[in-house]
Amino acid sequence: MRPVNRGDKPTDSNGDPVDFKEYGGARDDLIKRIGDYCSYCEAPLLAPAVEHIQPKSKEPAVEKTWSNFLLACTYCNSIKGERTVDAGNLNDFFWADTDNTFRAFIYEKDRAPQIDTSLNPLKQQVAHNTLELTGLDREPAHPRLTGKDRRWIKRKEAWGKAETAKANLEQQSTELMRNQIIDTATSTGFWSVWMTVFQDYTDMRHRLIDAFQGTCTACFDQDTQPVQRADGKI
Numbered sequence: 001m002r003p004v005n006r007g008d009k010p011t012d013s014n015g016d017p018v019d020f021k022e023y024g025g026a027r028d029d030l031i032k033r034i035g036d037y038c039s040y041c042e043a044p045l046l047a048p049a050v051e052h053i054q055p056k057s058k059e060p061a062v063e064k065t066w067s068n069f070l071l072a073c074t075y076c077n078s079i080k081g082e083r084t085v086d087a088g089n090l091n092d093f094f095w096a097d098t099d100n101t102f103r104a105f106i107y108e109k110d111r112a113p114q115i116d117t118s119l120n121p122l123k124q125q126v127a128h129n130t131l132e133l134t135g136l137d138r139e140p141a142h143p144r145l146t147g148k149d150r151r152w153i154k155r156k157e158a159w160g161k162a163e164t165a166k167a168n169l170e171q172q173s174t175e176l177m178r179n180q181i182i183d184t185a186t187s188t189g190f191w192s193v194w195m196t197v198f199q200d201y202t203d204m205r206h207r208l209i210d211a212f213q214g215t216c217t218a219c220f221d222q223d224t225q226p227v228q229r230a231d232g233k234i
């Protein structure tokens with residue numbers, strides 16, 4: 001899961017913080033800050049929707065609060081909507097805007113994101129909660145996978161494209177090829193898949209971190225290895 005920087009509340013032409021009259025008014029600012037990808041499954045979004053970390057039904061006080069916003073696809077949003085997230089259990093989950101969520105999961109070919117078993121038991125539990133919250137653990141063997149939920153298919157397709165791209169780079173290690181691969185990656189989405197397939201290619205990982213809008217650059221060291229996020233749980 002890509003860690004992102006939402007940044008401070010946007011300001012108007014006078015430099016004053018914008019007051020969103022409707023939460024939907026934050027949509028374009030969110031796209032500018034964190035790119036039009038689902039904050040959970042990382043799919044590219046055709047119709048980005050403002051996602052409330054704490055749902056407005058549970059915590060109406062933060063319905064229009066900038067720090068409560070992410071972007072989500074309809075699958076992640078609706079599965080998450082079945083569960084309670086409020087001020088009382090917020091820390092039971094990892095969040096892309098405050099944690100280094102790339103440290104929580106391992107991506108493998110043809111598999112749902114896996115919990116990193118090198119984490120301590122408490123963090124593994126939080127990672128488990130996070131997968132379950134958004135149904136990111138749903139793959140063909142999962143009893144609750146529905147036919148409409150195509151996230152695993154799109155993730156699999158992204159993996160295939162990333163592998164092809166890596167093979168092409170090995171054949172032709174040029175600047176042109178690198179640029180073309182980054183173009184393909186940003187249009188295909190699933191940043192974590194690309195980061196994993198290119199795990200031995202530090203230059204490409206730097207480019208992926210820079211090219212996907214709003215990726216938390218401070219979440220990675222100079223060799224693109226993920227590091228503890230300041231003030232984050234991971």
Ligand SMILES: [Zn+2]
Binds near residue numbers: 039072
């Ligand atoms: Zn999603």
